[in-house]
Amino acid sequence: MCSHSFPSACADAHPVHVLAAHPEQGWSLLCDGTIVFDDSGELLPDGRIVHPHRVTADRLAVAA
Numbered sequence: 001m002c003s004h005s006f007p008s009a010c011a012d013a014h015p016v017h018v019l020a021a022h023p024e025q026g027w028s029l030l031c032d033g034t035i036v037f038d039d040s041g042e043l044l045p046d047g048r049i050v051h052p053h054r055v056t057a058d059r060l061a062v063a064a
Contacts, residue, residue, distance in 0.1 A: 020029040026038040033045035042050035 016030045016032050016034070018028045019031050022028065023038070028036050030036060035043040037043075037052070039052040040054070041052040044050065
């Protein structure tokens, strides 16, 4: 693992990078030990979770 601090959204000078990507399963492992899911949720190395950042339908752009 890298020396990055978590969560992965931190403002380190060196951004975290993907060590293993499994798009067929919907997740990726980052170098700081964080597992990021396609729905934008995260599982941090210490076991904490970051809930998905879902946008409600009324906030989606509508094509004219």
